[in-house]
Amino acid sequence: MWRAGAGLSISSRRRPGGLARWRLKSHQGGMTGPMNFAVHYVGDGYSTDAKLMGRQAVGKSLFQALSRRWAEGEAFGFGRGAARAMMDHLSREDFRGRLIWREQGSTVPPPGYPGVVYHPGPIPTAMAHDRNREGPGAYSLFGVTHTLSSLGAMDSIGDLAGAPFQPWDALVCTSSAAAVLVRGLMAERRAWLAEHYGAHRFNEIELPVIPLGVDVAAQARPPAEIAAARTALGLDPGEVAFLFAGRLSFHAKANPAPVYMALERAAAGRRLVCIEAGQFHNEAIAASYQDAQRILAPSVRFLHAEGGDAAAYRQAWCAADVFVSISDNIQETFGITPVEAMASGLPVLVSDWNGYRDTVRDGVDGFRVPVTAPPDGGAIDLALRHALNLDTYDRYIGQFSMATAADLGVLASRMAELADSADLRARMGASGRARALAEYDWPVILDRYQALAGELDRLRAGADSRRIDWPLRPDPARLFGHFPTRRLAPDWTVSAPPGREQALEDLLQLRMTAYVLDPVRLPPEMIRELHRLALAGPRTLADLMAAAGGGGRPRLRAVLWLAKLGLVELTPPA
Incomplete structure (x- = not known):
C-alpha cells in the first residue's frame, strides 16, 4: 500500500519464458526517461475489450505505441x-x-515526474x-477530440471556454474540421456568458491540430x-x-446505400x-444490410468479415484492391480507417x-467525393428534439445523415476508374503509404505530443x-x-x-461499520493506532495527533469513527 500523495514505482522483471514478477516500492528518484507527459489511465480509454469503437481502438493503438517507444525506460x-x-x-x-505512478489528488509528485498529463478525450471539468485545488500551475492537462456531436461532447467543449481551465492546458483537435467546430462552440459559449453575465475575461487554452496515429x-x-487472402476468400x-x-x-457510422448504388x-x-469488415450491433441491422445489398446492388458480390475476429479482419484488408468510406455522419471528426x-x-x-479532407489528397492518395448538406x-429542429429528449x-445523428448526400455520379465514376486501372491503384496506394509513414505513424505523432508537452x-x-x-463542491464539514x-x-x-480491544476488532469486521474503511481515506491500521494511544491515558486531540x-x-475522521462507536470519549474544554 502507499499513501495518497506518495509516488509509486513499479518495475517489471521477466523470468525465462516471458513470465513476469512485479516489484512495488516507494519512488526513490532516478533518471527521468525521455517521456515528458504522464498518461491518465482511466476506464476503457486504452482497450477494446469492453467496446470496439473508434475511440477505444485509437486509445489501444496509442498505448501500444507508448509501450514500444519507452519499452526499456520510464513511463508515467x-x-x-x-x-x-x-x-x-x-x-x-x-x-x-x-512505471512511475502519481495518484490523482496527491499534492507531492514523485521526483522527476512530468508536469503534463494526457487524458484520452476532452479534459473533464472535474479533472481541472x-x-x-492543488494550484492551477501544478501541472498542465491536455486531451484529444473524438466525436463532437453528442450533447456531452458539446457541453465539455463549451466548458473549455474558461475557468477552471488554464492557458497552459490544451485540447488536441484531430482535424481542421474538429478545430473549426471546437473554436465555434467555445466562441458561442463565451458570447453567451458575456451577454448574460457580463463576463469579459476568459482563459484561452491551446488548440493544436494533431492527427491520430496508426501503426504503419x-x-x-x-x-x-x-x-x-484472395484465395481464401475466393x-x-x-x-x-x-x-x-x-x-x-x-445510422451512426456511414449509410452504405449510396455505396451499393454506385x-x-x-x-x-x-x-x-x-x-464489409466490421461488427453489426444486432441481427436486425445485419439483415437490413443484406436486404439493401440484394435490392440495390444485385450485380455485386458481397462478403462479410467479422470485426471481432482478428484473423478474418486482417484477411479482409489483405484481399482488398480499394478502400472505400463514404462517411456521412456528424459523429465522424477524423476517420482513422482511411489512414490505416x-x-x-x-x-x-x-x-x-471532415477529417478525410485533411488526410486524403484528392487525385494523389485516392479520390474525395463531393458531399452536400x-x-x-x-x-x-433535429437538434432541439434531441436536446429536449x-x-x-x-x-438525431441518423436523421442528419439522411440529409447528407454524396455525389453518386462522381462516386460511381471513381469506382469505375479505380477498377479499370491496376496501375492507378498501385500509384495511389504507394503515395498513400508514403504519406502515412511521414505524417501519421505513431512515432511521428508522439514527437508532436512531446513538442506540445514542452x-x-x-x-x-x-x-x-x-x-x-472547487465551486459548488465544498468541504461538507464546512457546508454543513x-x-x-x-x-x-x-x-x-x-x-x-x-x-474494548476486542470490540474494536469486531466493529472493524462488521459490515455496517466497516464499509467506510479504505487504505487511504480510513485505514484500519490508523484506527487501531489511535485507539491504542487513547488507551494510554487521556490527552488533547492535538497531543493525540502529534x-x-x-x-x-x-486521522480526524478515525477519531470520530471511534467516538461514534463508543470506543473513545470526546470531552470539550470546560
Missing part, C-alpha cells in the same frame, strides 16, 4: 488506484521498463477543478499474404474488391466485390467530409500556485457545519474506556 501514469492495472497492461505490450508497420500487406484475378472497414451501422452502376462490364488504408498501400475512395437553419442520439511546460512556467477552491450541536477542536480531550505522527483528515 496518473489516476486513482489504477497503478497495478496500468503496469499489467504495459506488460502485455512487452514493456520492460518502470481537482488540479486547481502493422498495416503492411506482404504479397504472399495478399495472394493467400477472389478471382479478374475481380476487384472494394473494402469498407469499421462499425457496420447505417457499385451497381460501376459493375456494368466489371466484376466487383464489396467486402493508406498505411496498407490501398488507394482510398472517401467522401469529402443542408444550409444554416436546415436542421435546428424527444429523440434519441441515434435518431510548449505547455513553457507556458506554465511562473504560473500562479495559489489553490482555487451548522447542522451539529458542536464541532471537534484540537483542545478537546480524548480518552478510551479500557477493555503522538500518531501528525494530524490530517483521515
